[in-house]
Amino acid sequence: MPPRADGRPGRLSAGMGWRPAYDLAATAGAPTEVQRIPVADAVGRVLAADLVALVALPGFDTSAMDGFAVAGAGPWRLVGRVLAGGAPHADVLGAGTAVEIATGAMVPAGTRAVLPVEVCRCEAGVVTGSEPGRSNIRLAGEDVLPGQVLAEAGAVAGAALAGLAAQAGLDELAVWRPPLVRIVVTGDELVFDGLPDVGKIRDALGPLVCAVVTRAGAVVADVIRVRDDAAALADALLGGQADVVVVTGSSSVGRADHLHPVLDRLGARMMVDGVACRPGHPQLLARNGDGRWVVGLPGNPYAGLVGCLTLLEPLLGGLAGRTRRNPLMLPLSGDPQPAAGWTRLVPVLIDGGHATVVAASRPASLVAAATADAVAVVEPEWHAGQPVWLLPLQ
Numbered sequence: 518m519p520p521r522a523d524g525r526p527g528r529l530s531a532g533m534g535w536r537p538a539y540d541l542a543a544t545a546g547a548p549t550e551v552q553r554i555p556v557a558d559a560v561g562r563v564l565a566a567d568l569v570a571l572v573a574l575p576g577f578d579t580s581a582m583d584g585f586a587v588a589g590a591g592p593w594r595l596v597g598r599v600l601a602g603g604a605p606h607a608d609v610l611g612a613g614t615a616v617e618i619a620t621g622a623m624v625p626a627g628t629r630a631v632l633p634v635e636v637c638r639c640e641a642g643v644v645t646g647s648e649p650g651r652s653n654i655r656l657a658g659e660d661v662l663p664g665q666v667l668a669e670a671g672a673v674a675g676a677a678l679a680g681l682a683a684q685a686g687l688d689e690l691a692v693w694r695p696p697l698v699r700i701v702v703t704g705d706e707l708v709f710d711g712l713p714d715v716g717k718i719r720d721a722l723g724p725l726v727c728a729v730v731t732r733a734g735a736v737v738a739d740v741i742r743v744r745d746d747a748a749a750l751a752d753a754l755l756g757g758q759a760d761v762v763v764v765t766g767s768s769s770v771g772r773a774d775h776l777h778p779v780l781d782r783l784g785a786r787m788m789v790d791g792v793a794c795r796p797g798h799p800q801l802l803a804r805n806g807d808g809r810w811v812v813g814l815p816g817n818p819y820a821g822l823v824g825c826l827t828l829l830e831p832l833l834g835g836l837a838g839r840t841r842r843n844p845l846m847l848p849l850s851g852d853p854q855p856a857a858g859w860t861r862l863v864p865v866l867i868d869g870g871h872a873t874v875v876a877a878s879r880p881a882s883l884v885a886a887a888t889a890d891a892v893a894v895v896e897p898e899w900h901a902g903q904p905v906w907l908l909p910l911q
């Protein structure tokens with residue numbers, strides 16, 4: 518086993534409280550570069566400016582039904598036809614007349630209501646039918662007015678927002694450039710495909726961290742595999758193009774755990790050095806001398822996931838420009854094994870407004886988390902049935 522960069526085993530700091538660490542990570546960074554991209558490409562991106570409607574919706578009085586636009590009392594004499602996208606009816610509709618109309622077509626001036634085709638008959642140019650209970654007309658601007666703010670800066674564009682932006686007349690959206698992330702996977706014991714030989718194991722954290730990064734609205738720049746070697750780790754921290762470097766493993770105090778001494782040597786400013794939580798205690802957040810953020814995740818895979826939820830995801834959310842939202846809170850049942858002085862992070866299932874512990878913390882095992890809905894944040898003073906924060910896993 519190669520020695521650590523400083524040649525001796527280290528000592529882990531007692532660590533910051535879980536909630537202060539989470540809050541610090543969430544507020545540490547902010548986005549800097551605005552990009553303008555086509556509306557259709559914006560899904561998953563974060564608005565850098567309010568989304569403001571350029572037009573009214575509907576843009577004109579519109580039929581909500583296929584049928585007949587009528588004026589005055591029936592029966593009505595048929596005087597024309599208007600189709601969606603077609604020319605409007607030329608005249609004001611006079612009392613006792615009707616035009617055949619399609620859903621989405623412009624309603625002629627003077628229309629009292631649109632009779633759906635199912636409730637009327639048209640024979641020999643005369644329409645008869647029962648009065649509709651409602652007008653079946655969508656009025657211009659009843660949904661959106663020009664200048665209306667439809668979504669605020671910081672919103673994550675979803676499918677509906679992309680559709681709405683197009684309806685509201687926009688071709689492009691101003692979004693924040695997503696943070697670029699380099700993932701550095703350390704460990705001489707790791708193999709990356711196939712079945713491991715004796716003493717070796719498959720890398721779980723590379724795929725896991727990639728998924729977290731993407732879900733947080735950031736982009737994986739590259740994934741680097743580094744042996745347990747201080748110089749190689751330093752090179753990986755400095756190389757490539759990234760706003761954030763995530764290092765998996767090497768966070769503890771063993772001889773092969775080089776992250777702390779390497780960060781010291783690079784002049785990094787330690788912002789979170791250990792978190793008072795179980796599992797996931799030896800996680801860290803630092804700002805390197807070159808301005809990059811460094812997130813150190815414990816090598817035990819579930820502890821690494823906890824580090825992702827505690828430091829990485831909130832940091833990336835801030836750098837991506839996402840509006841910060843407090844997680845969902847629900848009452849928790851089961852035994853999360855609360856521990857004095859430590860916040861427990863336990864996988865839970867959510868059902869009917871209630872969270873239930875799947876299993877207490879097993880730092881090296883992803884089995885419970887793999888099928889859980891969320892990770893519950895259980896403070897030391899928690900007692901049965903009390904609500905807890907839930908960090909979603911799906």
Ligand SMILES: Nc1nc2c(c(=O)[nH]1)N[C@H]1C(S)=C(S)[C@@H](COP(=O)(O)OP(=O)(O)OC[C@H]3O[C@@H](n4cnc5c(N)ncnc54)[C@H](O)[C@@H]3O)O[C@H]1N2
Binds near residue numbers: 720768797816
């Ligand atoms: N003397 C002490 N030893 C340890 C302490 C401590 O306080 N004092 N803390 C323990 C805790 S808690 C954790 S968590 C681990 C953290 O270890 P490292 O972050 O330095 O990671 P490694 O030592 O490299 O690995 C730990 C464990 O995880 C496995 N591993 C590592 N990377 C991966 C990966 N990409 N995919 C799957 N599994 C991985 C590795 O084989 C080890 O079994 O330290 C404890 N020790």
Ligand code: MOO
Binds near residue numbers: 794795798817820881
């Ligand atoms: O972070 Mo460690 O055991 O707490 O897995």
